[in-house]
Amino acid sequence: MNMVVCVKRVPDTADSEVHIDASGKDIDKSRLSFGINEYDNYAVEEAIQIKERLEGNVTVISLGGKESDEVIRMALAKGGDEAIRLEDDAFAGGDALAVAKALAAAIKGLEYDMVFAGSLADDDGYAAVPVALAELLGVPHATYVKKVEILEPGKKAKVGRELEGGLMEVLEIDMPCVLGIQSGINEPRYASFKGIKQAAKKEIALKSAADLGLDASDLGEAGSWAVLEQFTPPVVGEMAEMLEGEPEETAAKLAAILKEKGLV
Amino acid sequence: MCAEELDFVEKYDLLGCIQCGRCTGGCPVALRTDLRVRCFMYDGLNEERLEELSEKPEIWDCTTCYTCAARCPKGLEPLEVLIGLRSLQIEEGKVQPTVRDALESIFKDGNPWGSPRAKRLEWASDLEVEILEPEAEETTDVLLFICCTDCYDPRVMKVAQALVRVLNAAGIDYGLIGDDESCCGSEVRRLGEEGLFEMCDEENVEMLNSFNVNRIVAISPHCYNTLKKEYHGLKVPVLHYTELVAQLLEDGKLEIPKEIAKVVTYHDPCFLGKQNDIYDEPRYIITRIPGVEFKEFDRCRERSLCCEGGGGKMWVESESKEERLAEIRIEDAKEMGAQVVAVACPFCLLTLEDATKVKGVDEEMQVMDILELLAEAL
Numbered sequence: 001m002n003m004v005v006c007v008k009r010v011p012d013t014a015d016s017e018v019h020i021d022a023s024g025k026d027i028d029k030s031r032l033s034f035g036i037n038e039y040d041n042y043a044v045e046e047a048i049q050i051k052e053r054l055e056g057n058v059t060v061i062s063l064g065g066k067e068s069d070e071v072i073r074m075a076l077a078k079g080g081d082e083a084i085r086l087e088d089d090a091f092a093g094g095d096a097l098a099v100a101k102a103l104a105a106a107i108k109g110l111e112y113d114m115v116f117a118g119s120l121a122d123d124d125g126y127a128a129v130p131v132a133l134a135e136l137l138g139v140p141h142a143t144y145v146k147k148v149e150i151l152e153p154g155k156k157a158k159v160g161r162e163l164e165g166g167l168m169e170v171l172e173i174d175m176p177c178v179l180g181i182q183s184g185i186n187e188p189r190y191a192s193f194k195g196i197k198q199a200a201k202k203e204i205a206l207k208s209a210a211d212l213g214l215d216a217s218d219l220g221e222a223g224s225w226a227v228l229e230q231f232t233p234p235v236v237g238e239m240a241e242m243l244e245g246e247p248e249e250t251a252a253k254l255a256a257i258l259k260e261k262g263l264v
Numbered sequence: 265m266c267a268e269e270l271d272f273v274e275k276y277d278l279l280g281c282i283q284c285g286r287c288t289g290g291c292p293v294a295l296r297t298d299l300r301v302r303c304f305m306y307d308g309l310n311e312e313r314l315e316e317l318s319e320k321p322e323i324w325d326c327t328t329c330y331t332c333a334a335r336c337p338k339g340l341e342p343l344e345v346l347i348g349l350r351s352l353q354i355e356e357g358k359v360q361p362t363v364r365d366a367l368e369s370i371f372k373d374g375n376p377w378g379s380p381r382a383k384r385l386e387w388a389s390d391l392e393v394e395i396l397e398p399e400a401e402e403t404t405d406v407l408l409f410i411c412c413t414d415c416y417d418p419r420v421m422k423v424a425q426a427l428v429r430v431l432n433a434a435g436i437d438y439g440l441i442g443d444d445e446s447c448c449g450s451e452v453r454r455l456g457e458e459g460l461f462e463m464c465d466e467e468n469v470e471m472l473n474s475f476n477v478n479r480i481v482a483i484s485p486h487c488y489n490t491l492k493k494e495y496h497g498l499k500v501p502v503l504h505y506t507e508l509v510a511q512l513l514e515d516g517k518l519e520i521p522k523e524i525a526k527v528v529t530y531h532d533p534c535f536l537g538k539q540n541d542i543y544d545e546p547r548y549i550i551t552r553i554p555g556v557e558f559k560e561f562d563r564c565r566e567r568s569l570c571c572e573g574g575g576g577k578m579w580v581e582s583e584s585k586e587e588r589l590a591e592i593r594i595e596d597a598k599e600m601g602a603q604v605v606a607v608a609c610p611f612c613l614l615t616l617e618d619a620t621k622v623k624g625v626d627e628e629m630q631v632m633d634i635l636e637l638l639a640e641a642l
Contacts, residue, residue, distance in 0.1 A: 012373075032380070
């Protein structure tokens with residue numbers, strides 16, 4: 001089984017204060033720490049676990065600058081075999097489609113049975129790259145995948161998609177295919193510091209737009225269907241109405257409001 | 265993995281072990297878990313068994329309190345064998361998710377608590393503290409090394425705040441590193457992450473040496489022990505705060521005006537007592553506070569019972585359902601009528617305070633760092 005995993009380096013904003021930068025088109029990242037996109041971390045683990053069960057090869061791909069090597073090495077330390085990093089000024093400002101075009105061009109040149117990507121990116125949250133990638137590669141896809149069972153290596157898999165309300169949609173999917181991985185599908189392993197250092201010896205192949213046979217006019221902002229105009233903080237709404245008084249009194253007021261607005 | 269790392273027998277001098285059993289006999293966690301450290305000293309002789317041994321869950325029960333080593337008649341360090349086995353699991357990536365997250369957080373943000381580096385100095389936001397500049401021309405007397413737990417834990421940060429009050433009262437010339445400060449790596453090493461510990465050692469030594477200071481004072485005994493005994497190439501001496509404060513009291517540079525009329529006992533942290541022989545300074549400080557009636561635990565000084573907070577145990581849950589050692593400690597304190605259990609370690613503070621809640625005595629008994637007690641009397 002030949003597998004490809006797409007990973008993205010993203011800022012960790014979970015516990016940090018986020019401010020819009022001077023350009024208005026990005027956030028100030030100077031005080032933020034960075035790491036692998038959480039969903040991609042699960043995608044890496046899933047590919048490596050399949051490799052351990054069935055043997056095979058895992059290629060890690062990332063689009064980004066030199067700093068992305070850190071997350072690539074982490075994936076290599078966990079068991080990835082080869083790595084490719086896509087770097088070109090022409091990739092800047094691209095939406096999910098433009099990113100998928102670059103990834104698709106790189107993946108087309110590889111032998112692959114399955115492509116894994118996180119279902120969602122922690123930073124822009126588009127949740128569109130795996131779908132666009134599958135479309136461009138002309139292969140089937142499944143998103144929010146929470147279970148993967150290989151029925152026939154290189155041919156067919158059974159995947160479970162996590163739906164609302166705890167439902168699992170089970171599909172049979174032909175290979176090659178693209179899977180958007182949901183968080184919680186597995187328990188990602190730890191990449192030791194020594195392992196990451198040893199992984200630094202593995203080569204990370206650099207590819208530019210030209211190497212991929214892509215034209216700059218079809219990439220980055222120029223090649224995007226959606227272009228980021230501006231970040232704005234959410235508009236502060238009107239103050240909530242606080243109900244005062246004894247519980248019976250406030251309950252009566254609340255019931256009256258709900259009735260009046262036709263909400264019950 | 266290189267052969268050198270696998271050569272357990274030589275590295276831990278396993279052939280020197282006479283299987284007397286004093287290690288297991290003295291091991292505090294043997295009371296409540298399956299850990300029998302003597303068996304590992306014997307079984308580790310067979311290198312073919314190392315992988316199997318490293319998969320035993322009880323290797324994660326060790327708190328690295330050092331009792332086994334302190335009591336070994338042959339001068340061996342049985343706890344290090346367990347750390348060595350942990351490192352085999354770390355290299356395989358097979359660790360509890362809580363351990364993984366703590367280690368990744370140290371790699372990324374310089375602290376094990378999953379908090380952003382940008383918030384490292386929030387504990388001092390209402391205080392006037394000096395942030396040291398590297399390569400400054402003027403020498404500052406004391407560099408304060410604030411533990412990650414003191415920086416981020418809402419309970420423990422009160423201890424760091426109390427230290428600032430005490431040093432201000434004594435007129436000490438001190439400064440902080442600020443948000444460039446990173447985890448000392450004490451728990452990293454004890455969780456078996458040797459590579460990451462080497463990074464902590466190298467980077468912290470380089471940073472600490474860049475400051476023009478006379479001495480470094482650590483709040484946590486864990487940081488203190490690591491900076492003092494495990495780092496390579498630090499240029500200035502390292503002190504625990506109890507050493508500095510005891511000296512200030514002795515020199516008459518710190519006056520304690522107020523009275524605290526309470527029965528106070530002191531719990532010796534393993535990393536301060538057993539591992540660094542600092543027993544007298546904490547007691548000296550406590551007994552200088554007017555009004556304090558000081559009582560000793562039966563198990564005190566080198567016989568002190570471990571609280572189970574060290575050795576990376578803040579991120580590893582034991583499988584044992586037996587009573588925690590911290591709970592036993594609190595029961596002992598209750599029996600002697602202590603109103604305050606004084607500590608000098610952030611982990612002891614958290615584990616013992618939790619135990620007062622479990623035992624339902626948190627209304628009548630306080631767990632306080634010596635610094636908090638002292639700051640209250642200023």
